[in-house]
Amino acid sequence: MIRKFLFYLLLLLIGIGGGAYLFSETQRRQPLDFQNCEPACLQTNEALGLLASIGVKYAADYIPDKIYETDKTVAMVHPAAKAKHHYVIVPKKDIKNIAEVSEDERVYLLDAIAVAQRIIRDKNLTTYQLVTNGPGYQDVTYLHFHLVSE
Numbered sequence: 001m002i003r004k005f006l007f008y009l010l011l012l013l014i015g016i017g018g019g020a021y022l023f024s025e026t027q028r029r030q031p032l033d034f035q036n037c038e039p040a041c042l043q044t045n046e047a048l049g050l051l052a053s054i055g056v057k058y059a060a061d062y063i064p065d066k067i068y069e070t071d072k073t074v075a076m077v078h079p080a081a082k083a084k085h086h087y088v089i090v091p092k093k094d095i096k097n098i099a100e101v102s103e104d105e106r107v108y109l110l111d112a113i114a115v116a117q118r119i120i121r122d123k124n125l126t127t128y129q130l131v132t133n134g135p136g137y138q139d140v141t142y143l144h145f146h147l148v149s150e
Helices: 002-022 044-058 103-122
Strands: 066-069 073-077 085-091 129-131 145-149
Touching (some): 085 103
Antiparallel strands (some): 129 145
8 A cells, every 4th residue: 555655656756857848948927717717717729739839848769750950950741731831940949929029039030941941942942931929829829930922
């Protein structure tokens, strides 16, 4: 009985420690509130942003359709492409939107732009859009860029 208790206690501590490590460099999100969810609870796009921040930073090797990666950025084919060329360029830093970029985080933006340039050159894109959405327009609350071309 005591061994079983200690085993589960150890699992709990490993989970807490692992979670603390994985979420240590993420931005604060609104807490989850099951009783009164509006407007302060963790919305779906916030939860997706939190998961994206962990996935991009710690599991970039497993991203399907990844086309390019640096130490600061990952680029992939958009999973629901709306054009012949539709790529998502994601900084490896948890930034919610462009208005919240700190001075220290600007290097992530510069690297994302450099990755966009490389894709544009490699794919010979002559007409394209490079866009990012802000609050109210983001399906995922995590700074990312869409590079779109026909």
